[in-house]
Amino acid sequence: MRRCPRVCCHCSVVFAAISVLGNQDLQDAIKPREVWFHSLNFNTTLRWQPGRAGEREDTLYFVQYKVYGQSKWQNKEECWGIQSHFCDLTEETSDVQEPYYGRVQAALAGIHSDWSLSCRFTPWRETTIGPPTIKVVHRNKFIILKLQAPRSAYKRKRGSMIPMTNYYDLLYQVFIINNLLDEQHRVLVYEGKDKVIKIEDLRPGVSYCIVARTSVLTLGRSSTYSNKQCTRLL
Numbered sequence: 001m002r003r004c005p006r007v008c009c010h011c012s013v014v015f016a017a018i019s020v021l022g023n024q025d026l027q028d029a030i031k032p033r034e035v036w037f038h039s040l041n042f043n044t045t046l047r048w049q050p051g052r053a054g055e056r057e058d059t060l061y062f063v064q065y066k067v068y069g070q071s072k073w074q075n076k077e078e079c080w081g082i083q084s085h086f087c088d089l090t091e092e093t094s095d096v097q098e099p100y101y102g103r104v105q106a107a108l109a110g111i112h113s114d115w116s117l118s119c120r121f122t123p124w125r126e127t128t129i130g131p132p133t134i135k136v137v138h139r140n141k142f143i144i145l146k147l148q149a150p151r152s153a154y155k156r157k158r159g160s161m162i163p164m165t166n167y168y169d170l171l172y173q174v175f176i177i178n179n180l181l182d183e184q185h186r187v188l189v190y191e192g193k194d195k196v197i198k199i200e201d202l203r204p205g206v207s208y209c210i211v212a213r214t215s216v217l218t219l220g221r222s223s224t225y226s227n228k229q230c231t232r233l234l
Helices: 011-030
Strands: 033-040 043-049 060-067 074-082 086-088 100-108 133-138 143-148 151-155 161-163 171-178 187-192 196-199 207-216 229-232
Touching: 011 100, 033 100, 043 060, 043 100, 074 086, 133 207, 133 229, 143 171, 143 207, 171 196, 187 196
Parallel strands: none
Antiparallel strands: 033 043, 043 086, 060 074, 060 100, 133 143, 143 196, 151 161, 171 187, 171 207, 207 229
8 A cells, every 4th residue: 555655744844944044144135234324514314335135126225213312213204115225314313413323224025134223423523514605706906705605404494594604613715726827736815704805916817716615623624625716817
């Protein structure tokens, strides 16, 4: 009489173990990497790199944030189940003296990774401050510069943008470039807080370019240079 094959009692346990192992590998492979805050004039985003599995169109990301010292994480609803690699947290980090954390989780095929945590981020200390804008008015032998401080991400109640001078004691550094000479040679012609500056003793018939940057002495940092504004004296 032919016997039926013996039932493998532990097969379901083995298959379950393989499934769990596969899920764990996927969790590790899709876990976001290098989570960090990027901030310019308090326009702040949380950013990340995809996991070592690489980018997949069907990978979804979930973002949470909290103030340092709080125990409860807050969901960022607009960044819950997104495919982007960044999330705008400008409003959530509007108390610029507070330190914050962000974290990101990935999901693929119903499998969720562990959370990836950012470093601590304090907007006032770590946001990048932009350069001023420049308006150039030239006369026969001198140039008038009108400087405007960079604007922050936040608005007054009346709707106008709050300048970064509300948050920092900014200095302006103004440099002039004589286009007859090396264009990379910038000469510092002014450093201070004035918004209207007169540059004199310039040669008629010569083309000059102006760049400026902001500086925060308390933080030991300067902005990048502004766009060049050029003029030719008559």
